[in-house]
Amino acid sequence: MTQQLTAAPPRIGRARAAFVRPWLLLAPALLVLAVLLLWPLVRVFLFSLQDYGLREITTGEPNWTGVDNYAEILSTPELWTVVLPNTVGFAVLAVAGTVAFGTGVAVLLASLGTFWRTVTSSAIMAAWAMPAVTGTYVWVWIFDADRGVFNDVLMGLGLLDDPTNWFTDRWTFYAIVLLNVIHHGFPFVAVTVLAGLLGVPKEMLEAAEMDGAGSFRRFFSIIVPQLRQVFAVVIILSTIWDFKVFAQVYLMPGGAGSNRSVLNLGVWSYVESFGQNRYGFGSAIAVLLTLLLLVITAVYVRTVLAEEER
Amino acid sequence: MSTTRTAPALRPLRRTSRRSPLRQLGKGVLVALLLAFTLFPVYWMLNSSLDAQAGHTNSFWPAEPTLDHYWFVLTEGGFGTFLRNSLLVALGTVLISSALALLASVAVARFRFRMRTQILMLVLIVQMVPLEALVIPLFVQVRDLQLLETLIGLVVVYVALALPFGIWMLRGFVAAVPIELEEAAYLDGASWGRMFWSVLLPLVAPGLVATSIFSFITAWNEFIFAMTMLGGATENYTVAIGLRSFFGVHSNDWGAIMAASTIITVPVMIFFILVQRRLASGLTAGAVKA
Amino acid sequence: MTRAMRRPIAAAIGALAVAATTAACGGGSGDDASEGDGTLNVWIMQGTNPDADDFFDEVSTAFEEETGATLDVEFVEWADAHDRFVTSIAGGTTPDVAETGTTWTPEFADAGALAPLDEQVEGAGVTDDLVEGLVEAGTYDGQLYGMPWYAGVRSLVYNTEMFEQAGVEPPTTWAELEDAAAALKEEFPDKIAVAVPGDAEFTVYPWVWGAGGEVATLEGDTWTSQLDSPESQEGIEFWTGLATEGGYSSAGATTWRETDVLDSFAAGDVGMAVMGSWTPGAIVDANPDMDGKFAAVPIPGKDGGMSPSVLGGSHLSMFETAEDKDLAFAFIEMMTTGEFAQKWGEQSGYFPGQVSLLDETLESTDPLVAPFAEQFVDGGASVPAAPTYGAVQAKATTSTMMQSILAGDADVATASAAAAEEMTTILNGSE
Structure with missing residues (x-):
């Protein structure tokens, strides 16, 4: 899997071209990234050091307050009891759930015949294609307390006497978000892992089978090590995506701030920015979220890049 | 690339399973459950969109079948215009971001130069920023570029959003092209540019498909930026913000919302199902070689 | 964000007599209307009046006749409106005149985005005819920033x-x-x-x-x-x-x-x-x-x-970005007084923001109007x-x-x- 890098094409006269060419190739992309992502990113950080409100945006005058915003965030008790646990806890569960489920589905798909594999993977594609916003509305509609199909069915089966509002409780609320996120996120994992699975040399599997290894053993002792890189990518990308869930929480009943027990970092940042016109404070939250992700990505970079440079 | 080897790799697994009818049954149950889980929301969306009674009664098939919701959405709802806008924006984003991502990925995958690692890090880091945090600074940026309320402004922003992931994925793909092919081209006297067009490009085409899909989805689904940047320019609305107009004036018109959702989802779904094989191979190459 | 505001729509508020109170013609402002680009950009909330399109067609015609300027009306969803205002204030793309929810007017005034209206209101001679609660809500720092339009x-x-x-x-x-x-x-x-x-x-x-x-x-x-x-x-x-x-x-x-x-x-x-x-x-x-x-x-x-x-309602506010403030006020006046104000009330089911127009409504005996009117007058807060x-x-x-x-x-x-x-x-x- 490792990749050796070529230096310049093997001709002497090309040495200079080899020096300039990568930068020429990179220039348009870097320009776009710098103007539209990097500079705004720096600005977010600058905002986070200010009491930045509507007035500051209009006039463009800075209003520096040092690290006040950060101090306020870190001294908010809800950060530790509600917001961080919701963000981190949910991301852990969502990543674990998405990857485990996606892998399970990939294994199942690999064992199917062509016809059923096509049918099933098309269904998976359908789940993937559903935009997050639409998907969230559909789940909200399904779990609606009074007219949703979920309560209807439970009551029809006699499992529930009165309609329950699943959106008010922190746990059931996030259970629905989890369902939504896994539904939307597992196809990526399943498709990627499946492709990886199919790339595992059959000789290895046959050899193991002849040695009498059961399917579980074969899976964990041969397939998993072979797919280490695939898993690394899938896990890190899912982590980045799941830490940032926004629409899936924001669009749920109570998710936009009125149910404080379900706030996460993303929603908190947005609500403070746009609801309270405290863009500085909201930006500081966003910076913290980014830092949190940075730490996690550092691990990724070390595993993946280090291996490649070897 | 690796998927082309599908069949032989499968045989051992399949043979094992054929042995036991019990296992076959178990597998059938699993497939049924999986299909139910993946398709139920889709089905429910379709069901509600076709039911005049949506929002009043619950039934597993349309209690009063009708196409009225679609009619309403496409005529009064103005969804035709929104669809056209979204398509334009998505196509623009796909073309530009793929081109830029390809060039950049060749640079980072094929050349070793100073700052290479830093640039890779940068590409990774910018993916981690919560988009909500970028709304205000990006808004100001687009304002300064005089592109507020235009589709071009949106395309520019979406290109920026889609670019990092595109570079990241294509990088693995470019790296997977055997260097010997390039060298052969040089030996034949080809210039670098010619080698790029006639050797590299055709070989990374599947990877381009995969990245295009991601850019397409980014542009098709994006919500917050479209809302803030298009402002009052209703004629430039995309489908994602168009969907909002069915919410909340007096009541939530679930039938119309689900019809609009279906209209948004179906093109992507068809597209996905059509390209799924290429998508899978693109992803593996991108991911595995990463 | 402020989706807790009221959600509108038609109710037969009862017959409001054609009490063309104060001059429906936007006095004095027509003269220099040709300044600027001759177009007035206006944001109106979506859904208050089911016949809003027809209504504003009529208003446009009347406005053009009176001032020679064209009217460009955009409809904004309540759900997005607050964000929309904030970003447009930030982007310098505010309209000339906009309908602002009563709880937002002081906020936008505080941000320096709105222009005070006292002088023009005084000039139009309607100061004493405005509904008290709405004036109060539209006043910030002693100045009137929101012209009372309608309330419920x-x-x-x-x-x-x-x-x-x-x-x-x-x-x-x-x-x-x-x-x-x-x-x-x-x-x-x-x-x-x-x-x-x-x-x-x-x-x-x-x-x-x-x-x-x-x-x-x-x-x-x-x-x-x-x-x-x-x-x-x-x-x-x-x-x-x-x-x-x-x-x-x-x-x-x-x-x-x-x-x-x-x-x-x-x-x-x-x-x-x-x-x-x-x-x-x-x-x-x-x-x-x-x-x-x-x-x-x-x-x-x-x-x-x-x-x-709660008396919930809307003001019409003028933004500082309006190039021709007299033209903008001509529109505000046309909308909030006289014929059009009354018609808007009838079509939307809201109470007008002018006392002289309101009195008519209060005489209604419609069982779906009278109790609300009673609440509006005696039990408003x-x-x-x-x-x-x-x-x-x-x-x-x-x-x-x-x-x-x-x-x-x-x-x-x-x-x-x-x-x-x-x-x-x-x-x-x-x-």
């Missing part, structure tokens, strides 16, 4: 069929209301006797005021929320108790917004609910079967009389007129309190104390 009020709307079948009369006291709810529940165990929504702050304050409490009071420069005063708590206790102790509401209602209340009421699932004067039309729209099967009464006072209810009140709404302070009580996570004392503390902090703001 919430009262108790009930399902007459259900009431008849259960053999109850519309309540006039809190005790009667509770008895009525009990009787309805007895008769219709599967329906909601009284909807107690968790995400609709304006349905909460009447009970706070009715018990003698206040939402917040201003002393000197300092706001203090009174949501945790014994009186306020009594009111909240009564209102939420209908759900938590009586079980007269539903679990789903814990996360309901006013739109959800309307949906369920229109479906015939709700016995009574606090709803706006603009909702009757929407109810019939959603379910024609409901026509004639519901009526309204003012929100009962604790021991009779009525509990005050206003939320704290602080520029930071919009932030309180966005923080969903009151909804948070309601949801935690209704979900059983906190008792009234705890939840209201937390809400009061938060509201006090936000109201006093950082400035």
Whole structure:
């Protein structure tokens, strides 16, 4: 899997071209990234050091307050009891759930015949294609307390006497978000892992089978090590995506701030920015979220890049 | 690339399973459950969109079948215009971001130069920023570029959003092209540019498909930026913000919302199902070689 | 964000006579109307008036005749409006004139985005004819930034069929209301006797005021929320108790917004609910079967009389970015006085913002107009007129309190104390 890098094409006269060419190739992309992502990113950080409100945006005058915003965030008790646990806890569960489920589905798909594999993977594609916003509305509609199909069915089966509002409780609320996120996120994992699975040399599997290894053993002792890189990518990308869930929480009943027990970092940042016109404070939250992700990505970079440079 | 080897790799697994009818049954149950889980929301969306009674009664098939919701959405709802806008924006984003991502990925995958690692890090880091945090600074940026309320402004922003992931994925793909092919081209006297067009490009085409899909989805689904940047320019609305107009004036018109959702989802779904094989191979190459 | 604002639509407010009060012609401003680019950009909220397109076609024609300038009207969704305003203020792309919700006007004025209107209002000679509550809400730092346009009020709307079948009369006291709810529940165990929504702050304050409490009071420069005063708590206790102790509401209602209340009421699932004067039309729209099967009464006072209810409405505000301020005011004047103001009221089901126009409405005997009108005049109240009140709404302070009580996570004392503390902090703001 490792990749050796070529230096310049093997001709002497090309040495200079080899020096300039990568930068020429990179220039348009870097320009776009710098103007539209990097500079705004720096600005977010600058905002986070200010009491930045509507007035500051209009006039463009800075209003520096040092690290006040950060101090306020870190001294908010809800950060530790509600917001961080919701963000981190949910991301852990969502990543674990998405990857485990996606892998399970990939294994199942690999064992199917062509016809059923096509049918099933098309269904998976359908789940993937559903935009997050639409998907969230559909789940909200399904779990609606009074007219949703979920309560209807439970009551029809006699499992529930009165309609329950699943959106008010922190746990059931996030259970629905989890369902939504896994539904939307597992196809990526399943498709990627499946492709990886199919790339595992059959000789290895046959050899193991002849040695009498059961399917579980074969899976964990041969397939998993072979797919280490695939898993690394899938896990890190899912982590980045799941830490940032926004629409899936924001669009749920109570998710936009009125149910404080379900706030996460993303929603908190947005609500403070746009609801309270405290863009500085909201930006500081966003910076913290980014830092949190940075730490996690550092691990990724070390595993993946280090291996490649070897 | 690796998927082309599908069949032989499968045989051992399949043979094992054929042995036991019990296992076959178990597998059938699993497939049924999986299909139910993946398709139920889709089905429910379709069901509600076709039911005049949506929002009043619950039934597993349309209690009063009708196409009225679609009619309403496409005529009064103005969804035709929104669809056209979204398509334009998505196509623009796909073309530009793929081109830029390809060039950049060749640079980072094929050349070793100073700052290479830093640039890779940068590409990774910018993916981690919560988009909500970028709304205000990006808004100001687009304002300064005089592109507020235009589709071009949106395309520019979406290109920026889609670019990092595109570079990241294509990088693995470019790296997977055997260097010997390039060298052969040089030996034949080809210039670098010619080698790029006639050797590299055709070989990374599947990877381009995969990245295009991601850019397409980014542009098709994006919500917050479209809302803030298009402002009052209703004629430039995309489908994602168009969907909002069915919410909340007096009541939530679930039938119309689900019809609009279906209209948004179906093109992507068809597209996905059509390209799924290429998508899978693109992803593996991108991911595995990463 | 501020989706707790009112949701509009047609109700026959009754015949307003053609009282072409003050000069419908935008006096004095026509002369220099040709300045600027000759186009006036206007934002109007979507959905207040079902015939808005036709209405503004007419206005455009009249406006062009009078000033020679063209009118460019854009309709904005309530749900997005606050963000839209904020970003346009930030981007310098504000319209010349916009409809602003009464709780937003001080906020945008505070941001320096709005132009004061006192001089022009004075010049037009309508200063004394404006509805007091709306003027108050549109005043910031002693200056008028929002021209009163229209307003509505919430009262108790009930399902007459259900009431008849259960053999109850519309309540006039809190005790009667509770008895009525009990009787309805007895008769219709599967329906909601009284909807107690968790995400609709304006349905909460009447009970706070009715018990003698206040939402917040201003002393000197300092706001203090009174949501945790014994009186306020009594009111909240009564209102939420209908759900938590009586079980007269539903679990789903814990996360309901006013739109959800309307949906369920229109479906015939709700016995009574606090709803706006603009909702009757929407109810019939959603379910024609409901026509004639519901009526309204003012929100009962604790021991009779009525509990005050929020006057919610809209201003027309002029933005500082307007190049030709006289032209902008010509439009504001045309819209808020005389023929067009009256017509807007008729079509949208709201009360006009001008006293002389309002008087006509008050004489109506329509059972879906009179009770609201009574409430509007005798039982109208206003939320704290602080520029930071919009932030309180966005923080969903009151909804948070309601949801935690209704979900059983906190008792009234705890939840209201937390809400009061938060509201006090936000109201006093950082400035």
